[in-house]
Amino acid sequence: MKNIKILIFLFFASLGSLVGQTDFSNIDFLKYDRNAKCNKTEGGSKYSSIFFEGKRLMGNDLATDTDKIILEAGMRGTFTVAPVVMNGDVATQGKVVPFRIAIKKKYMRSLWMYSDEVFEEVNFEDIMQECEVGDEIIFIMVDKDYFLQNYEVEVMWGC
Numbered sequence: 001m002k003n004i005k006i007l008i009f010l011f012f013a014s015l016g017s018l019v020g021q022t023d024f025s026n027i028d029f030l031k032y033d034r035n036a037k038c039n040k041t042e043g044g045s046k047y048s049s050i051f052f053e054g055k056r057l058m059g060n061d062l063a064t065d066t067d068k069i070i071l072e073a074g075m076r077g078t079f080t081v082a083p084v085v086m087n088g089d090v091a092t093q094g095k096v097v098p099f100r101i102a103i104k105k106k107y108m109r110s111l112w113m114y115s116d117e118v119f120e121e122v123n124f125e126d127i128m129q130e131c132e133v134g135d136e137i138i139f140i141m142v143d144k145d146y147f148l149q150n151y152e153v154e155v156m157w158g159c
Contacts, residue, residue, distance in 0.1 A: 046146040049084050050139055050153065051093050052124070053077035056084065058150060069153045071124075078121045079153075081139060083146065096120045098142040101127060104152070106134030118142055131155045
């Protein structure tokens with residue numbers, strides 16, 4: 001029994017020394033910049049944004065824990081999601097990409113799918129009929145090649 005304990009100890013001791021000698025500095029990890037507001041779509045990057053009536057929506061610049069988008073009361077129009085295309089220093093909307101909508105209920109702390117439909121544009125007033133104050137509209141990308149940094153829109157007023 002004593003020999004088995006010694007063998008186990010030697011195994012873990014040698015394993016520890018191997019890990020200690022391994023250089024992990026050359027591994028390229030995916031670096032995520034939560035403060036990035038726009039990335040070029042060149043080179044395979046498919047950074048997308050939520051657009052409301054063609055205007056790009058962005059989260060609060062001062063937010064630390066969340067980059068939620070909060071819309072003003074009384075807004076009317078349609079949402080789309082599209083890659084951000086840079087023309088010099090100006091960010092414009094690229095070709096619209098499909099997405100789904102879920103609603104996060106504030107008081108139930110649960111998600112539910114707004115519709116089985118895949119949208120390329122969706123009317124904001126239609127979604128608001130299903131929301132209450134404090135709920136969040138969640139945009140879910142259908143194509144895994146596209147991503148949204150800010151995917152939540154908080155509802156700050158009632159139906």
